[in-house]
Amino acid sequence: MAGEAGAEYLAELNSSACFKICDFDQRAAIEVAAAIREAIQEGDQKAGATAPWAKVKFDRQIVAIARVEGADVIYSDDEDMVRYASRVNISVVRVADLPIPPPEQMDLLHAGTAGDNARTENEQPEKTSA
Numbered sequence: 001m002a003g004e005a006g007a008e009y010l011a012e013l014n015s016s017a018c019f020k021i022c023d024f025d026q027r028a029a030i031e032v033a034a035a036i037r038e039a040i041q042e043g044d045q046k047a048g049a050t051a052p053w054a055k056v057k058f059d060r061q062i063v064a065i066a067r068v069e070g071a072d073v074i075y076s077d078d079e080d081m082v083r084y085a086s087r088v089n090i091s092v093v094r095v096a097d098l099p100i101p102p103p104e105q106m107d108l109l110h111a112g113t114a115g116d117n118a119r120t121e122n123e124q125p126e127k128t129s130a
Contacts, residue, residue: 022065031064032057035084047087049080059084066090 013019039047063084073091082092
């Protein structure tokens with residue numbers, strides 16, 4: 001479970017060059033306040049969302065953090081996230097739009113290093129009768 005392994009996940013994310021853990025800071029708070037003000041002026045505080053207000057605020061915080069950090073893309077299948085991100089010109093990539101990873105392939109660099117009888121991990125030795 002994530003709760004039990006939370007520290008390990010956080011350590012993995014922090015050590016990866018692909019991820020940056022960012023705070024909800026003053027700049028992001030100002031961004032959220034502006035989004036809420038704009039939505040109220042347009043007549044719908046939730047900007048079309050049907051989710052509870054707490055989720056609306058949380059989603060807006062995520063988008064605001066992404067915006068002030070200069071993110072170009074958010075990966076999400078959440079419709080509200082799509083709505084809020086598109087309002088501030090951040091693209092949203094859905095899981096279904098992600099490229100399918102290539103199938104796992106045999107490691108050709110190490111194939112045969114154990115002699116002619118080298119097998120891949122999934123191969124089983126042939127059974128012979130005695």
